[in-house]
Amino acid sequence: MLLSSVAIAIHAIAAMVWVGGMFFAYTVLRPSLGAFEPQHRLMLWRDVFSRFFVWVWIAVIALPLSGYVLVFFYFDGFGSAGMHIHIMHLLGLVMIGLFLLLYFGPYPGFRDGVAAKDWPRAAKHLNSIRRIVGINTIIGLVTVVVGASGRLWS
Numbered sequence: 001m002l003l004s005s006v007a008i009a010i011h012a013i014a015a016m017v018w019v020g021g022m023f024f025a026y027t028v029l030r031p032s033l034g035a036f037e038p039q040h041r042l043m044l045w046r047d048v049f050s051r052f053f054v055w056v057w058i059a060v061i062a063l064p065l066s067g068y069v070l071v072f073f074y075f076d077g078f079g080s081a082g083m084h085i086h087i088m089h090l091l092g093l094v095m096i097g098l099f100l101l102l103y104f105g106p107y108p109g110f111r112d113g114v115a116a117k118d119w120p121r122a123a124k125h126l127n128s129i130r131r132i133v134g135i136n137t138i139i140g141l142v143t144v145v146v147g148a149s150g151r152l153w154s
């Protein structure tokens with residue numbers, strides 16, 4: 001009981017930090033930077049990502065770990081878990097896959113572009129990062145709805 005309570009607390013906080021952070025970056029921070037010079041915008045994103053991705057890494061490890069603790073210690077395995085757990089599991093793995101794609105795909109090119117003051121290169125990679133974060137924000141919001149409401153319908 002204590003283990004499951006700790007696991008659900010970690011799970012909910014990790015989901016909030018990851019999805020909330022992406023939501024803020026995409027819908028609040030990005031449209032607020034229009035007045036800045038492109039290179040200042042790119043340098044700001046470099047600093048934002050280097051801080052935010054530390055938290056995303058923690059969430060990417062904590063979410064499945066705490067989720068599996070709940071599945072195996074609270075629900076007695078995937079066999080007796082509701083459909084919402086299976087949907088959440090799948091969506092969670094897709095979200096993690098997309099983050100890894102972003103982190104090892106366009107992110108190093110973006111960082112190198114900013115370090116070399118190659119602004120067009122950095123901007124091209126930032127565009128790919130933005131697209132992946134946009135998709136992951138939508139999947140993340142759906143996953144939160146499924147996770148939080150699932151026990152009422154599955």
Ligand code: HEM
Nearest residue numbers: 012015064067068070071088089092140143144147148151
């Ligand atoms: C990666 C594999 C994942 C597994 C195995 C998993 C498993 C679980 C389980 C077993 C529960 C408890 C459900 C219940 O009590 O009916 C839960 C709740 C929840 N999960 Fe997941 N989950 C995963 C990923 C995610 C992700 C990626 C998110 C969001 C981005 C998420 C968000 C939530 C939320 C919001 C809840 C409800 C928490 C609450 O009751 O306050 N989960 N998850």
